[in-house]
Amino acid sequence: MASIVTDFLTIDIKSKPYYVHAKQGYLQHNLLIAAKAGQDVYENTYNKYNNLPYALKENNHISIQEIFRDNWDDFVAHCKATNKPIRNSILTNVENMINCRNLKKGYLFFECPKCNNIYIQGLSCHSRFCVSCGRKYRDARAIEISKTCIYAPHRHITWTIDSSLRCYFQKYRALYNELFEAVNDVLTYLVQGKSKSAKKRNERLGFISTIHTFGRDMKFNPHIHTLIAECTIDNTGKKKPFTYFNYISLRKSFMNQLLKRMYNYLKENAPKKIVSDFYKLKSEIFKNRDNGFYVHAPQTECKNPKQIKKIVNYVCRYAGHPAMSESRIIKYDKENRMIYYYYDPHEDDAILNENDKIGRQYVTESVFDFIAKLIVHIPEEKVHTTRYYGFYANHSSLDTTHLPKLYKLDEINKMKTTLKWRDKLIASYKYDPLLCHCGAVMNIVPDLCYFAGYTKEDG
Numbered sequence: 001m002a003s004i005v006t007d008f009l010t011i012d013i014k015s016k017p018y019y020v021h022a023k024q025g026y027l028q029h030n031l032l033i034a035a036k037a038g039q040d041v042y043e044n045t046y047n048k049y050n051n052l053p054y055a056l057k058e059n060n061h062i063s064i065q066e067i068f069r070d071n072w073d074d075f076v077a078h079c080k081a082t083n084k085p086i087r088n089s090i091l092t093n094v095e096n097m098i099n100c101r102n103l104k105k106g107y108l109f110f111e112c113p114k115c116n117n118i119y120i121q122g123l124s125c126h127s128r129f130c131v132s133c134g135r136k137y138r139d140a141r142a143i144e145i146s147k148t149c150i151y152a153p154h155r156h157i158t159w160t161i162d163s164s165l166r167c168y169f170q171k172y173r174a175l176y177n178e179l180f181e182a183v184n185d186v187l188t189y190l191v192q193g194k195s196k197s198a199k200k201r202n203e204r205l206g207f208i209s210t211i212h213t214f215g216r217d218m219k220f221n222p223h224i225h226t227l228i229a230e231c232t233i234d235n236t237g238k239k240k241p242f243t244y245f246n247y248i249s250l251r252k253s254f255m256n257q258l259l260k261r262m263y264n265y266l267k268e269n270a271p272k273k274i275v276s277d278f279y280k281l282k283s284e285i286f287k288n289r290d291n292g293f294y295v296h297a298p299q300t301e302c303k304n305p306k307q308i309k310k311i312v313n314y315v316c317r318y319a320g321h322p323a324m325s326e327s328r329i330i331k332y333d334k335e336n337r338m339i340y341y342y343y344d345p346h347e348d349d350a351i352l353n354e355n356d357k358i359g360r361q362y363v364t365e366s367v368f369d370f371i372a373k374l375i376v377h378i379p380e381e382k383v384h385t386t387r388y389y390g391f392y393a394n395h396s397s398l399d400t401t402h403l404p405k406l407y408k409l410d411e412i413n414k415m416k417t418t419l420k421w422r423d424k425l426i427a428s429y430k431y432d433p434l435l436c437h438c439g440a441v442m443n444i445v446p447d448l449c450y451f452a453g454y455t456k457e458d459g
């Protein structure tokens with residue numbers, strides 16, 4: 001069964017032993033019934049059992065929910081004792097996540113029409129911070145983005161900031177808006193800056209920006225990923241290709257705009273000392289950063305729908321990954337409250353020669369440090385971490401209805417079916433939760449369902 005990890009550096013994540021449930025009497029009995037009902041039913045039942053929380057545990061799967069469940073109360077007490085306040089949105093998100101699928105908070109009740117088997121499904125927490133609910137949230141967002149995209153080449157732009165500015169974003173979270181707006185300023189100016197007629201015709205690019213507050217190492221590092229269509233549209237609906245993105249000017253004008261916006265914001269909202277410190281820092285940065293902030297906008301092959309979809313997909317997936325994926329956690333030492341995990345530095349992405357890469361980094365840290373690193377990335381309530389601009393803006397006056405979309409409606413509808421809880425399980429974990437081991441499909445029994453904490457379920 002599950003091997004005990006003694007040296008986290010030598011463990012091969014992919015070769016985890018697979019837990020075989022059939023050893024348990026009751027489950028073995030059900031598997032026999034399933035085997036009689038046919039190969040598909042057998043496989044379905046087998047996968048369903050292997051995905052039960054305690055089976056995953058036997059299989060060395062470490063869940064973030066479990067880590068928080070074991071340590072959250074003590075962590076909160078520790079923060080209180082050391083006078084470190086925790087934001088409300090963190091408290092709500094973490095508490096919801098800890099109780100995700102907890103039957104005490106409500107469940108759906110299913111029964112088999114053929115045998116007397118039942119199935120109970122705990123309700124989901126809908127927290128963006130929860131591993132499974134957050135994934136659903138990001139999948140839905142990816143579909144929204146795909147639905148918005150017109151049929152035109154697209155590009156991925158990454159906007160990073162000077163590391164000395166990070167602390168301001170952590171202290172003043174409303175500065176996220178300035179970061180988004182600085183990108184908007186730059187991309188608006190790029191088209192309209194030197195042309196009065198472009199301004200008059202309100203010629204705009206269309207783009208979608210997502211904020212990330214973490215680097216691969218999970219440290220606080222706010223930056224923006226932008227998916228941009230390589231064309232402009234004006235108020236007559238005329239579409240023009242726009243493919244030239246001058247790196248140097250993008251970098252410089254992004255730095256200028258951001259520093260200006262940050263300064264103005266702090267002047268209004270921060271104590272004088274912070275403003276004067278920022279003013280000094282700003283001058284320092286201007287002096288030392290001749291090339292502006294690092295902005296990355298690689299051009300990729302984008303000629304046919306397939307290639308365009310590939311880049312849109314890539315950005316959606318990239319912008320949608322969480323700060324920490326459970327698969328990166330190698331070991332959780334509950335007694336000593338230690339966590340072992342790894343990350344692959346982003347610098348390595350661009351390096352082709354394996355020998356030149358920094359390579360996988362392994363981190364050993366206390367559970368409290370790990371929790372602190374993770375929760376810092378929980379956004380404030382109702383803050384949109386993905387925003388639409390230019391002709392992609394929700395309330396844009398520019399008409400794009402005459403332009404063909406990248407995805408057809410039936411493609412989008414097909415994507416949407418994967419969001420449903422049952423279809424998601426079938427797609428991700430290869431089992432249908434409602435397929436009984438006897439081969440029949442279970443039905444919901446509304447009278448026996450229980451709703452304590454939540455009113456809505458994604459079933």
Ligand SMILES: [Zn+2]
Pocket residue numbers: 112113114115116117436437438439440
């Ligand atoms: Zn049945």
Ligand SMILES: [Zn+2]
Pocket residue numbers: 096097100101124125126127130131132133134
């Ligand atoms: Zn959840």
